[in-house]
Amino acid sequence: MSTRTFQVWRGDADGGDFDEYDVEVNEGEVILDVVHRIQAEQAPDLAVRWNCKAGKCGSCSAEVNGMPRLMCMTRMNLFEESETVTITPLRTFPVVRDLVTDVSFNYEKAREMPAFRPPADVKPGEYRMSQVDVERSQEFRKCIECFLCQNTCHVVRDHEDNKEPFSGPRLFIRAAELDMHPLDDRDDRRDQAQDEQGLGYCNITKCCTEVCPEHIHITDNAIIPMKERIAGDRYDPLVWLGRKIFRKGKRPEDTTAAQTKTE
Amino acid sequence: MTTTEDTAVSPPPRAAITPRNLRTDSWMRGPILTVVGITIWVVYATFRVFYQGDYWVPDYHYLTPFYSPCVSEGCIPDSAHFGRFLPDSPLIPYAAVSLPFLLAFRLTCYYYRKAYYRSFWLSPPACAVPDGHAKYTGETRFPLVGQNLHRYFFYAAFLISVINTYDAILAFHSPEGFGFGLGNLVLLANVVLLWCYTFGCHSCRHVMGGRLKHFSKHPIRYRLWTISSALNNRHMMWAWITLASLALTDFYVMSVAAGWIDDLRFVN
Known part of the structure; x- marks a missing residue:
């Protein structure tokens, strides 16, 4: 277990910015686990769309360190422990709120x-x-x-x-x-x-x-x-x-x- | 080239994210390597094509692919397997009947299109990195709509590969008759690699059977399509390997023809 730093874009169509969160990460976890931990412990109003957590429903699409990815399929061991990971909504579609876009x-x-x-x-x-x-x-x-x-x-x-x-x-x-x-x-x-x-x-x-x-x-x-x-x-x-x-x-x-x- | 900061990636109603891209990996490496690799090859090939010397080894009948078929009146007679009918001019390559088609074949190749659109034209330079241009119409208008002629250049490249194969077979020669040396292996390897690239071309895949709706009615064409598809899976790899093999084959023949090295002979 280690504490990692995440920058998550928060906002809506009127504007927004990155909020920084320090989150505990366990071995084998994925980005969506981290987002859920942020929701549970630090930002209960963080909006995120997800469903199956198995890479089959296509709901949790976002951009992690600038690359479009499924959050549930992006393992944390892709990133260095010292690396700040950015999570943003899909940039091609209108944003609804936080990580949720109108597709x-x-x-x-x-x-x-x-x-x-x-x-x-x-x-x-x-x-x-x-x-x-x-x-x-x-x-x-x-x-x-x-x-x-x-x-x-x-x-x-x-x-x-x-x-x-x-x-x-x-x-x-x-x-x-x-x-x-x-x-x-x-x-x-x-x-x-x-x-x-x-x-x-x-x-x-x-x-x-x-x-x-x-x-x-x-x-x-x-x-x-x-x-x-x-x-x-x-x-x-x-x-x-x-x-x-x-x-x-x-x-x-x-x-x-x-x-x-x-x- | 005109580039712009004014692309649509951030304005409302999209998320107002200030950095235009947030990638932290080395996304610039691919485009830079592509520019360097292609530029070096083009400079070398241009020099060799207009050099008009050291392209033929008379003892062993090695002919470099950059001069095949040699059809200029300036060609050494033994190297001109298909006659000499083009005027001898420093501005006309000795293989002027094949080189423009090979150039067009590679220029319109689906892999090279990806490579130069990304690296030379920055459209886009990498995935999720903003396009370098404010306006974009893709391949809908002249001149880029001409990329659809790739199939014709494939037909030409196919014939030229046959000629290269013929050259490689004729090269089993020595002053005593039949002969076999390292140069033959180089020429043969180059030809095999060229076939891997040509037969794995997307247009070839289409012509072989990709255009069909019912593979079950055309088993032979289906088989050809599967072979072409297997090669097509590595089309980028063959594209780069053949650039290297063409240049290395040419350099080897030039080295032997110029007397810089002796060909390692296995038989005669």
């Missing part, structure tokens, strides 16, 4: 996303898919919606005006999940991603991947494959020519989707 931006963007649409002639209970066809999408289902990726993405973190045209990495993996889904019947996922979600804003600097607590390869497995698919649709003259000659205007995947419906 409704992400839900608004999610509502704009067209839902999964199965083929019209396939009823629930009749979905049949090969494991090999769905495993790419399954990686993206690990997302716990902690929104650390959304928070760290510089496109909106540093440029508030981009929040309107840009949905962010969390929604890009949703777009990729559906575009790669063997039974999704929509053929406008890529257009949606490029035109409505602002995929072109992403300059693939991979911070979303770096901070993902579920270690989803957001950039390599979702964003870049979507960029490549869009490049094929829009910027590849050979693909365009081949489609004109052999497919009569249809994308190859449209043809495949049509075949699936008839199977």
Whole structure:
């Protein structure tokens, strides 16, 4: 057990500042334990959002020493005993109070996303898919919606005006999940991603991947494959020519989707 | 480069946190190393490309990758496996038909984009460190929308890797006929590493099978995609290793061609 110093940002949308706390830390504890001890012993009005304390609910997202992290998954042995640890709310979203932010931006963007649409002639209970066809999408289902990726993405973190045209990495993996889904019947996922979600804003600097607590390869497995698919649709003259000659205007995947419906 | 302190990370209704970033780790190390590494390589490569000498070892048929394919009228005839049709000028590299495509392939590579956007353009320099620019439109407009042409440069790089492989095979030569020396190992290692980089390219991964919706209908392409994906997992590593291997291979061939060292021969 040792006593460590923490600087916790306290305040709301009207302003705030760092408060300093000296807290006893035990072996094996995480940042969220420390925040709870501060609440219990020194600042009962400290606002913090948390739930599972197991890295699965995505509630306790914050920034620890400037890095977006889940507080419940950030072990204290990451830090030197003499080090002052700063804890701040997510900096991309409006602050509610102390460590709690309003993450409704992400839900608004999610509502704009067209839902999964199965083929019209396939009823629930009749979905049949090969494991090999769905495993790419399954990686993206690990997302716990902690929104650390959304928070760290510089496109909106540093440029508030981009929040309107840009949905962010969390929604890009949703777009990729559906575009790669063997039974999704929509053929406008890529257009949606490029035109409505602002995929072109992403300059693939991979911070979303770096901070993902579920270690989803957001950039390599979702964003870049979507960029490549869009490049094929829009910027590849050979693909365009081949489609004109052999497919009569249809994308190859449209043809495949049509075949699936008839199977 | 224009940089700014005026980014959106702190104003209300966001938390009014005065320091623009609170990271305490050495986040500057990555960008600095990237700038140093890429700058050194570009200076060396530029010097070698325009040097127009010591690129061919006649006894052992070693040709440096910086001069492959050698297609200038100034090329030594034996080194020009594909003819000599470009004018001999100090401003035109001997391998001017391949170098622009290789440069564009690396410039538009998804790994290098991350590297130079972070280190040279500071957009952003590191995660949760403010962007160096007040305005940001990403790759939505000219010229950066051109990054979408990466696939074409991949096709070109693929062909050039085939040519490099051909050069490495032709280099099993000595004045007595077949021969094998340390230079062959260097050329072969470079070619293998180039294939690891090229085959692990994100565009290659897409072309091999990433574009498909139903892997189960295309087992061979699925297999190719899995191999490409395995290499793609280490794309950054291959990117740096191949920069080093290209420069070291070139330097070795230059050293032997200039007579600074003798090639260690195993056979003939």
